[in-house]
Amino acid sequence: MRxxxxxxGQFTYYSGLDNLSGVSDAGKIAWFAGRVExxxxxxxxxxxxxxxxxxxxWDLNLGVVTIICSAIEALGSFYSPDAxxxxxxxxxxxxxxxxxxxxxxxxxxxxxxxxxxxxFRCGLAHGFSIEGHEVATRPGTYIxxxxxxxxxxxxxxxxxxxxxxxxxxxxV
Numbered sequence: 309m310r311x312x313x314x315x316x317g318q319f320t321y322y323s324g325l326d327n328l329s330g331v332s333d334a335g336k337i338a339w340f341a342g343r344v345e346x347x348x349x350x351x352x353x354x355x356x357x358x359x360x361x362x363x364x365x366w367d368l369n370l371g372v373v374t375i376i377c378s379a380i381e382a383l384g385s386f387y388s389p390d391a392x393x394x395x396x397x398x399x400x401x402x403x404x405x406x407x408x409x410x411x412x413x414x415x416x417x418x419x420x421x422x423x424x425x426x427x428f429r430c431g432l433a434h435g436f437s438i439e440g441h442e443v444a445t446r447p448g449t450y451i452x453x454x455x456x457x458x459x460x461x462x463x464x465x466x467x468x469x470x471x472x473x474x475x476x477x478x479x480v
Contacts, residue, residue, distance in 0.1 A: 319339055319342060321339065321342045321343040321345075321346040321347065322343075322347075323343075326339065337477060337480050340386075340477065341473075341474075341477045344379070344473050344477075348375060348376075348379050349470050349473075352372060352375065352376075352466055355368060355372060356463055356466070359445075366445050369443045369445060369462050370432060370436065370437075370438070370443065372462060372466070373428060373432060373438075373443050373460075373462065373465065374432045374433070376465055376466055376469050377397075377424070377425075377428060377429035377432065377433070379469055379473065380397055380400060380401060380405075380424075380429070380469055380472075381393060381396070381397050381429065383400050383404075383472070383473055383476055384396035384397040384398075384399060384400035384401075386476075387399065387400050387403070387404075387476060388400070394425055394426075397421075397424075397425045397429065398419075398421045398422060398425055400472070400476070401421040401424060401425070401472075402419070402421050404472035404473075404475050404476050405421075405468050405469065405471075405472045406450065406451075406468050408420055408450065408451050409421040409424065413453055413456055413458055414453050414454075414455050414456045415455055415456035416456050420451055420453075420458065423441065423458055424460070427439055427440060427441050427458075428441065428443075428460070440456075440457065441457060441458040441459065441460070442457075442458075442459045442460075443459075443460055443461075443462050443465075444459045444460065444461050444462065445461075445462050445463075446461075449461070450464035450465075450468070451464075
């Protein structure tokens with residue numbers, strides 16, 4: 309089935325629908341960038357815009373963080389294909405996202421990157437919850453650490469992931 313939002317001969321940016329066998333490496337990278345834009349960035353920008361006038365959208369915050377963490381995990385697996393998921397995720401975060409992720413959280417031996425993976429990504433993937441930390445929609449700062457209780461701004465995280473993916477893809 310072809311995506312009805314594209315013209316015949318154009319990429320859909322959906323795996324399995326686009327034949328990339330004759331596409332150059334640069335073309336494949338451009339395709340991947342288009343896919344990230346189509347299935348992650350553009351829809352999340354729309355969710356953010358809806359939230360400006362519809363506070364019910366705020367209830368999607370855990371779903372949005374799940375999508376963002378899935379995107380980071382996928383990007384990390386491309387960036388560090390030989391690394392385990394956790395290591396690839398953390399490496400991508402520390403190499404491409406805000407340098408604050410390299411710092412250690414208060415009252416913890418874990419960096420913010422490790423907390424993003426362990427409590428946010430894994431907590432949501434395996435229990436649909438974030439234990440001991442939170443996603444905030446209006447914290448006033450990107451990452452707020454109150455004696456080890458870490459609050460990450462939802463849209464700051466999205467903006468950071470979007471910048472990081474662009475930076476990574478420009479480097480490839």
